[in-house]
Amino acid sequence: MAPQSRLIWSTRQVLLIGHNLPCVLYQSMGYNRNMNASRDKMDTWSPDVTYVIGHQRPDTDAIAAALGYAWYLQQIGQEDVVAARAGQPNEQAAFVLERFEQPPPRLLTGVAPTFGHAATPQKTVPPDAALPAAMARVAEGDRVIPVVDENGKPVGVVTSLALARAYTAPVNVTVMLAQPCREIATHAPTFFEHDRISDHRNALLRSETDDFLVVSATGQYVGIATRRVILNPPRARLFLVDHNEIAQAVPDADEAEIVGVLDHHRLGNAPTALPIPFVIDPVGSTSTLVAEKCQARNLTPPASLAGVLLSGILSDTLLFRSPTATERDEKVALWLAQLARIEIVPYGEELLRAAPGLAARSADEILDADRKAYQMGGSPVSIAQVEVTGFQELPDRREEILEAMQTRLNREGLSLIALMITDVITGRSRLLCQGENRILAALPFTRISNHEYDLEDIVSRKKQLVPTLLAILNDMA
Numbered sequence: 001m002a003p004q005s006r007l008i009w010s011t012r013q014v015l016l017i018g019h020n021l022p023c024v025l026y027q028s029m030g031y032n033r034n035m036n037a038s039r040d041k042m043d044t045w046s047p048d049v050t051y052v053i054g055h056q057r058p059d060t061d062a063i064a065a066a067l068g069y070a071w072y073l074q075q076i077g078q079e080d081v082v083a084a085r086a087g088q089p090n091e092q093a094a095f096v097l098e099r100f101e102q103p104p105p106r107l108l109t110g111v112a113p114t115f116g117h118a119a120t121p122q123k124t125v126p127p128d129a130a131l132p133a134a135m136a137r138v139a140e141g142d143r144v145i146p147v148v149d150e151n152g153k154p155v156g157v158v159t160s161l162a163l164a165r166a167y168t169a170p171v172n173v174t175v176m177l178a179q180p181c182r183e184i185a186t187h188a189p190t191f192f193e194h195d196r197i198s199d200h201r202n203a204l205l206r207s208e209t210d211d212f213l214v215v216s217a218t219g220q221y222v223g224i225a226t227r228r229v230i231l232n233p234p235r236a237r238l239f240l241v242d243h244n245e246i247a248q249a250v251p252d253a254d255e256a257e258i259v260g261v262l263d264h265h266r267l268g269n270a271p272t273a274l275p276i277p278f279v280i281d282p283v284g285s286t287s288t289l290v291a292e293k294c295q296a297r298n299l300t301p302p303a304s305l306a307g308v309l310l311s312g313i314l315s316d317t318l319l320f321r322s323p324t325a326t327e328r329d330e331k332v333a334l335w336l337a338q339l340a341r342i343e344i345v346p347y348g349e350e351l352l353r354a355a356p357g358l359a360a361r362s363a364d365e366i367l368d369a370d371r372k373a374y375q376m377g378g379s380p381v382s383i384a385q386v387e388v389t390g391f392q393e394l395p396d397r398r399e400e401i402l403e404a405m406q407t408r409l410n411r412e413g414l415s416l417i418a419l420m421i422t423d424v425i426t427g428r429s430r431l432l433c434q435g436e437n438r439i440l441a442a443l444p445f446t447r448i449s450n451h452e453y454d455l456e457d458i459v460s461r462k463k464q465l466v467p468t469l470l471a472i473l474n475d476m477a
């Protein structure tokens with residue numbers, strides 16, 4: 001038996017499994033084990049599928065656009081397209097899925113290539129098999145032969161080098177041929193199939209091994225991953241809808257292949273290796289763009305999908321009251337409403353009321369569900385937005401929310417943190433602010449009380465509030 005191989009790199013945890021030959025399992029470094037364990041088969045991505053996926057903390061438009069555009073791509077003949085989501089749909093999006101009896105898009109919690117993606121399920125030999133069994137595998141072209149016991153657990157690998165040595169050893173040929181594989185099996189570095197390759201890349205570059213064993217969470221043999229494939233693993237194929245910035249995308253999107261973008265937000269995408277279809281069109285919602293694509297191809301979405309797309313438009317445009325709404329949104333919404341047999345105004349009011357309000361949520365949830373970071377005149381600024389149906393719950397929660405804002409201001413070293421509270425029924429907003437006094441003093445809004453301002457009919461963060469704050473902070477810089 002070969003000497004036990006040394007640990008090539010330090011790990012937080014090392015497990016010993018197997019019985020004949022100790023097999024070292026390298027666990028993730030600097031990576032939350034619980035999070036890893038929750039990455040079960042359910043949300044493992046496949047390299048053969050294109051995922052149409054919206055931004056993190058999906059709202060109605062992100063969910064609707066993913067479902068709608070995946071359907072569109074399928075209709076125009078693209079195979080293996082799946083609608084996906086980067087998290088739990090918000091309450092309004094959940095209301096829409098239930099209202100139109102649509103299953104939610106497939107959840108992806110991360111799209112990093114894992115050892116499972118790099119593994120090939122090469123044929124194995126049992127530990128007691130005689131050497132010719134392994135020799136036959138080499139003749140078939142395998143470089144290493146996994147030795148796997150009756151419980152499906154690998155006990156090592158037989159390399160062609162080890163076989164060559166056994167065959168040239170000065171022993172009786174009959175004895176040599178009867179030797180069991182386990183006796184010449186050597187250790188191979190072993191990884192869990194759900195471990196991210198990028199967490200181990202540096203260690204892999206330093207290792208001298210070319211072949212690695214990959215096992216399931218319970219230690220069962222999954223396959224062999226070669227260094228060549230590990231260093232250039234299959235990537236998840238993502239078509240981004242309703243966002244284009246990697247920072248807002250599903251975790252590890254920087255390790256995926258972005259195959260297209262359909263969006264209505266500001267441009268903030270990293271360069272791609274290949275030319276891709278990339279559409280940013282400043283209409284009221286991405287659902288509008290999806291519906292227009294269907295119209296251009298004479299495709300009629302089924303009533304339920306039309307209802308979902310209509311919801312995306314009504315949600316993002318606040319029933320066309322937002323300054324982001326365009327004539328194109330209204331026009332395509334009429335078409336969808338007809339297909340879904342829905343009256344726009346009463347349904348739209350019902351949809352907007354499906355937002356959870358302030359009373360039902362913690363201050364942390366209210367602040368962090370939809371918060372975006374900006375640099376303004378060199379100062380770090382964070383702006384959250386929450387939709388409500390009336391301000392009646394605000395006085396009760398005001399002090400608690402302001403305290404939670406102060407915590408974030410200090411913790412994140414911000415110059416300003418703001419919470420825009422938008423009444424989607426009346427189309428008016430309030431603003432809660434914490435930050436440097438010189439900034440608060442320069443705010444051009446009517447002060448209602450300490451740290452609270454009346455934004456009147458401002459409802460759009462990106463089109464109204466951000467440009468106003470940007471002008472103030474740029475002036476100060």
Ligand SMILES: [Mn+2]
Nearest residue numbers: 061242286316
């Ligand atoms: Mn949108």
